[in-house]
Amino acid sequence: MSTASESGGRGSTTRAVIVDDSRFMRTLIRRLLEEGGIEVVGEADDGSEAVDAVVEYDPDVVTMDIEMPTMNGIEAVEAIMDEHPTPVLMLSAHAEEDADVTFEALDRGAVDFVTKPGGEVTSSMPQVKRELVEKVESAARVDLSANARMSSKNASAATSASTSSAERTGAGASGVTTSRPSRKADSEPSASAAAGRSYPDAGTLVIGASTGGPNVVERVLSGLPRAANLRVLVVQHMPEGFTGRFSTRLDDKSEYTVQEAEESERIGPGEARVAPGGHHLVVSGDRNGRLRLELTETEPIHGVRPAVDLVMASAAENAAHPLCAVLLTGMGRDGVDGMGRIADAGGHTIAQDEATSAIFGMPKRAIETGSVETVAPAEEIAENALQYFAEE
Incomplete structure (x- = not known):
């Protein structure tokens, strides 16, 4: 294997x-x-x-x-x-x-x-x-065993959620990882993650992923309650023509409104955008709680377009705090420099752990730079981000 x-x-x-x-x-x-x-x-x-x-x-x-x-x-x-x-x-x-x-x-x-x-x-x-x-x-x-471990934890979380509502409202990741057909119609799991917490009017979460990432990205998005007031940006290495359908899948499984990013649009709390295949996504401004997004067709970075590094670096420069970056499974080093930029800007950084990463390349390299604050398994990433965004 x-x-x-x-x-x-x-x-x-x-x-x-x-x-x-x-x-x-x-x-x-x-x-x-x-x-x-x-x-x-x-x-x-x-x-x-x-x-x-x-x-x-x-x-x-x-x-x-x-x-x-x-x-x-x-x-x-x-x-x-x-x-x-x-x-x-x-x-x-x-x-x-x-x-x-x-x-x-x-x-x-x-x-x-x-x-x-x-x-x-x-x-x-x-x-x-x-x-x-x-x-x-x-x-x-x-590493297929990583996928098997994550699937096993998905099944355990789903079983726990269906048999004990008390467990769903408790602390930890089990309350935010239940697999469901549509979170638009039933928001109980992520609502429990927001129970007893208050959040700023607007926060920014940037997620980067490559090989093995789509299902993990779905898992993270499905664990974010609308009450967290996040603006979410997703860069998943994916060819042009597929990111639109990926956005639809995320929208079906999230309380957030998820779409493929468009040129010069502004997004506010409760909205998520996916970088379209073949285009870089950058944050060009943050005004009145709304991020301004731009798309470019400049040269690929690390051989890919969209690149995680570019959106993270632009968010570090232009997005207001609080700001959090998540780097998931993938081969190569895209996102490593971006994580460093966000850490230097005072943001929070989370890397997926080796046990649940299909390829522990991008997260490992970021961890080795010392710019990662938290290393977490896939099922705990959403909860860790929410703890950062929650106001004391």
């Missing part, structure tokens, strides 16, 4: 199985991966064959198509996680309907996704290859 280490898997070369019902696409993906130094140890043209190939070859990672005969990609992900847990990277077409299915695959156990290469050879192919190889390398290093 892959681990959270960023220094490599079982050997010096990442081993992959390719799953796609198109022979042409399998050939193209194989070529791109092998040119990028990935060893392709097996192929499959449907989900059932994929399960057999994973058992036979024991790869570091699987690239998985979504629509296939006999057994589709989502069913294959579930079967692989049941029979031979292996990191699965979904290859998704750039379409809204595929975005919904892709997020469902993440719910079932896939660790990340990448836009599926087009069939034509264009000038963008080197970039496509670089992104595919980087995503495969990152997915291969995911």
Whole structure:
């Protein structure tokens, strides 16, 4: 099983199985991966064959198509996680309907996704290859046991919440981590987190995440009561075309109004914005309790756009206190400098711990700089942030 280490898997070369019902696409993906130094140890043209190939070859990672005969990609992900847990990277077409299915695959156990290469050879192919190889390398290093631990704690919290309302209103993280279809209609868990507390008229929470982040971001947002009066900014490394659907998912599970950020808009307490794929998000001002947001298409930072560093640095410079930054699971160092900027500005900084991080890269590097005040498991991050924002 892959681990959270960023220094490599079982050997010096990442081993992959390719799953796609198109022979042409399998050939193209194989070529791109092998040119990028990935060893392709097996192929499959449907989900059932994929399960057999994973058992036979024991790869570091699987690239998985979504629509296939006999057994589709989502069913294959579930079967692989049941029979031979292996990191699965979904290859998704750039379409809204595929975005919904892709997020469902993440719910079932896939660790990340990448836009599926087009069939034509264009000038963008080197970039496509670089992104595919980087995503495969990152997915291969995911610690699946971290996901299992977090899922187990989710189940325990849900069971506790359904059997004891007294536990829901007590202190600690269990009252804010219950998994629910929609928090808009039922706000009891996060309302309990606000019980007995008062909050400033406006606070700012910045959340950054990469590989393994979507479900953790959902968990943090679902644990924030509207009464906390936060303006929330989310940067999740995600391709253009998917952040809109991600925003909708967060909106369904949060008491906050969550949308994809727009150019020159202002947001106030109770509102959250997600940086759109392909754009940097920056805070340009804070007036009358409302943050002014700008979008840019300047060069990627750390190879990504949006970048966590940029929104954190701009929030440190332009957002009024209280200010809190959260850095979640992910490979690389995006967000490390931003956490330092927020710490220097007097804000509070929280990093996800190793045990619940799919990849303990970004949080680890931030911790090593000394700029992180609190290291917390995924299920305690929302509560820790709320304790910081609560007025004495």
